[in-house]
Amino acid sequence: MDPLDRFLSAARMEEPDEVPVSLLTSARFFSHFYGIKVFQFFHDPKLMLDASLHTMRLFPEIVFFPGLWADYGIVVEPSAFGSRIFWPENYVPYVRGELLENPEDIMGLEPPDPKTDGLMPFVLESIQYMQKHAPKNTKYLYAVARGPFQVASYMRGHTEFLVDLTVRPDVARKLIDVCTETTIRWLRVQLEVIDNPIGIYVPDDNASFLSPGLFEKFGLPAYKRIFSEFDGLLKVYHNDADSTHILDLLAQCDFQVFNFSPATDIRTVKQGIGQKVCLMGNVDPVSVMLRGTPEKVEEDCKSCIQIGGPGGGYILSLGGGPSMETPKENVEAMVRAAKRYGRYPVLGG
């Protein structure tokens, strides 16, 4: 099996020949390995493509997910609403939670038009550029849109948004509705542009900041709505904050692959939501992958494989994106661990 087939087989809850290895596509990681400043990566679709292909070739056994990705960081959706964007020279762009400082501004809010608003048209151009110029064996595969809780928090302010859920529930609900609609529309428009899309990717860390009660009330309906719109495509959800307390609710949300945090115990995840959904994770991206020795990486990967691997439906990965200066040897140690301990049948450790 080639690495992508292996990945897709695990995503279908099967046992491939061996445990697939995946890292999240990252502007920081790709720029670092290609030797450019992160700002340059965003600035020029050619550099974006070259840096992506270069790093992918450097690690042929790794499936970068979502593969080619016209990534402009977490600012794309807020920019379409009118948020001010800050561009550091060698890091990802950011917005501050200042656009909706005044809760009164929320009631009249409308979802943006992805074809004309903010950075969205640039992303669409870059998608087209990348799929036109990428080599035949590297296809553009997924549409990506941040989930409603992340987008809402960026615009309203993270703490303010959490307070609204209790103090101004109607305002919070309105904001979540508009952001949910935005996620759906934005995915749809990308799917129109991508030649042969196979899936959608929705990162949304901030959902884990809600208590189970609030998540059930606000999160569950929003997620059900998003994921039910895209049947027939592979649906991947990412959340690298501790989501232990909402795992049972997430299991009802109808996505097929779950990339989760090192703070969420993989054993608990495997026994619960992991019976239904393919797991992708959850080696610690900082304390192990960035700062650990290759031996430590291999040891942690082994343990993840032995807990996550049995029965299939498991992809070895990090619980979050790879850090910029992750040592090459540690990435290689991860691949080695999958070869050594991930041959099916994998038995529990």
Add this chain to the structure above:
Amino acid sequence: MDRESLKSIALKLEALDIQGTVEDVKRALNEKIAPFEVVQNGLSPGMDKIGEKYERKEYFLSELSLAAYIMKGAMELLGPRMKASRERSLGRFLVGTVKGDLHDIGKNLVSMMLTSAGFEVYDLGVDVPDEKFLQKAAEIKADFVGMSSLLTTTMPSMKSVIELLKNNGIREEVKIFVGGAVVTQSFADEIGADYYAKDAMECLRKARNSITKGK
């Protein structure tokens, strides 16, 4: 009866009763209980309970944010009256998230725990330039400087702030606290910070201890 009103504040805060807490604070002030007393023996024990519930995973960030909101309302009543009796505060604690870093959820919790315990907290927010830490620390005559960083790329700023304080002769006037998900005790030692804390509760414990111990 003093004790009763203070106990009631603690219980209402713990239950996240927005209006109830503020009303009880008003009542306590009407009963001529000293504002500092209200913080130390009303809000603070309530907040300790909230912290415990968070550690036991009965409360989550949504509840902690709500607690911060209630605290803010209470402090708006208490703050102006406390200025007069400043000598009774546990000390001036300057906090901020270092330059280039926007993560503030953890730092806000630290601010909240410290405020509720009776520290006078000055929060510089996020993406704070080194010079701002220096300038504000000097201006308010801070007793403590707390820096938060959640990115390995922004951690080095903690070191440069310490250098800056040193070069301007006020390093020895302050106790330096560092924290944030990617910060470790060994990093804190390496850059010459006085204290590292893994979470807001530990930060509060260490800050309280440092007062009795000296530096």
